[in-house]
Ligand SMILES: Nc1ncnc2c1ncn2[C@@H]1O[C@H](COP(=O)(O)OP(=O)(O)OP(=O)(O)O)[C@@H](O)[C@H]1O
């Protein structure tokens with residue numbers, strides 16, 4: 001099984017990097033997101049079947065699985081993004097720090113400020129770079145220019161884009177390259193100061209160099225954020241995630257520590273998928 | 280016969296020679312081509328004809344009979360009195376007509392543009408599909424009402440039952456029976472469908488991903504509509520505004536009936552005014568002698584109107600280009 005060996009190698013490299021990188025003491029895991037028995041429907045069509053999963057605070061969780069298996073759907077239930085699609089429904093519970101985000105008294109707008117999202121296709125607004133990043137704080141009521149300047153700078157620095165755009169903040173965001181646009185979208189999501197960051201294939205449309213930058217960035221962001229990322233690229237999942245979840249046809253087949261899932265999966269379907277026998 | 284053709288699984292006949300032959304297919308193509316060309320040429324010729332007539336009647340003709348060969352352009356543009364019928368001292372200052380046109384179109388815009396845009400936002404962002412199915416046909420009916428009906432409505436309903444009770448009885452203004460405000464109101468209503476349907480198209484063309492990005496940043500529906508979708512659709516919205524204004528400026532029957540035919544240089548919306556179009560109706564329907572100065576002034580006014588709407592169209596094109604954001 002050469003593939004699995006190569007994964008082992010990857011994991012090994014990563015561990016070395018992590019020991020170098022680790023700046024905070026190992027703490028006991030705190031559960032950030034807790035999903036219990038979630039079923040999800042597009043009209044009559046069921047897209048998720050009885051999914052249960054915990055996501056630890058300040059960790060990276062990767063979702064893998066063949067196209068159409070429900071990764072995006074599941075990710076979008078975590079910030080109630082599916083609410084804006086007509087005719088969707090669900091049952092089961094999604095708890096964010098113990099609070100059910102689908103409870104009646106939950107303010108969806110507030111929820112989405114805490115659970116940010118970055119999409120597969122970068123979606124910069126047709127505004128200036130500055131206005132793109134300032135958008136979130138603005139709709140949250142921050143109108144002081146000085147404060148906005150500070151937030152924008154900080155967010156762009158965190159998204160590793162500051163140096164490239166600091167002299168052209170008033171240029172249109174659409175003039176940036178694809179990789180820069182995606183980092184801008186990450187900066188924009190960070191500007192609302194979320195604590196969870198959902199990413200749906202954030203690097204799938206990017207070249208290898210930009211992808212590497214985004215991966216490094218995710219590694220950095222993990223210090224402060226809880227990150228859930230959908231990826232088609234299993235090497236990527238192995239490189240960046242702590243835990244990996246494998247979805248298949250709407251079911252969560254297996255979720256485990258990334259190293260374990262890639263080297264010794266317990267389910268046959270998982271093994272078939274990661275060794276490339278299908279999907 | 281080539282090998283490829285012999286083994287081809289498809290039984291489409293391959294042309295054996297590439298030399299042209301006269302055939303029915305070819306002749307038909309030529310005829311279709313000619314007919315289409317004629318149709319295109321017809322509209323071109325019509326436009327050219329109108330421009331030539333306007334030019335020779337208004338600016339320059341070899342016999343020296345054109346309007347501007349007897350009236351100076353400065354008088355035309357800066358004299359404040361429009362009195363072409365005066366028996367001894369006819370005066371041809373277009374300012375009162377321009378004023379009437381722009382006051383009424385301006386009032387119409389003030390009313391029609393915001394309402395049109397608001398209903399476009401409602402239809403594209405808020406309305407359930409069922410609601411849209413009801414509202415859209417209603418708007419189309421609004422667009423289909425003959426403009427003379429609007430004019431009549433302004434004269435027999437808007438002025439006596441809305442404007443006079445409010446502005447005359449209550450607030451003490453003097454409201455003429457023919458007045459610019461009633462005309463402005465019905466012109467405003469008339470342009471709502473134009474603004475609404477063109478703006479709605481522009482709003483709907485904004486990619487869904489932008490809306491989702493807005494929501495994901497903690498926006499309310501109102502935030503997304505106003506701060507994401509409208510800015511992204513700005514070019515289309517501005518173009519719809521300009522087209523609507525071009526329509527308001529060119530509007531004829533309703534303003535002739537509602538605002539009357541008194542050329543008057545004033546900004547008071549309660550007075551009667553004459554627009555450029557109303558003057559053209561006036562002369563065309565009246566018993567003006569062909570070839571008289573009065574008659575020729577029609578062409579000068581028409582030329583001015585033509586230039587104004589042309590400029591509006593050019594501006595609309597420029598705005599579309601300038602503010603267009605490209606989405607793939
Ligand atoms: N808006 C929608 N309406 C109806 N069905 C949908 C909708 N979005 C997704 N689905 C269906 O739900 C299932 C899961 O889709 P989802 O987008 O979550 O898959 P995915 O795992 O993200 O796939 P990919 O890797 O291709 O992005 C698919 O069968 C899809 O056809």
Ligand SMILES: [Mg+2]
Pocket residue numbers: 071072073200230
């Ligand atoms: Mg997906």
